[in-house]
Amino acid sequence: MVKTERMEADEAEPAPGFAWLIGAAAWFIPGVGHLLQQKWWRAALLGGAVWICFFVGMGMGGHLFDLSTENSSVLLQVPPMIANIGTGALYLVSWLFDYGFKDDPAQAARATYEYGNTFLLIAGLLNYLTMLDAFDIAAGRKP
């Protein structure tokens, strides 16, 4: 990139407040950011993938992470917690009902436990990507 192009890129218009709201909505309820912008197919594909990942993960007996821990360091809980929080309301509702957070040995013994964990982590991370996509569309940076 030549200097003038870089300067133009640096001077790009800031994202409108509407885009931040769309981003927040997209994080809070997966798929809603695209629905609000009438991107039906994207909402179905991106939001649907996140919802399916989350419920498949829950169905497999996956574990959601928060800062409470019995055996390990709190710091080790932070990265997976950040990934889990990406699912927005799904995480918050589970947290409010204390569903999926307990350290249950019987649950951890299930053959699908680690798969479930992975699906729950991926659900949150995919929703972060979905949120950024919705934000870019709302900010006019993407068609």
Place this chain on the structure above:
Amino acid sequence: MTLFAALASVVFGAMAKDTNQERLLYGLKVFAEFMVIGLVLGWILYFIP
């Protein structure tokens, strides 16, 4: 692994590229890469005690 690869490649495919055809091809490519790499790693780890 297949379900994971399918869901992740749907998201990657839907967000990348410009045209629907390019998106579809990219999604299929990502799906194939997930599957191949997953199987290769699985076999490598199988032989490691």
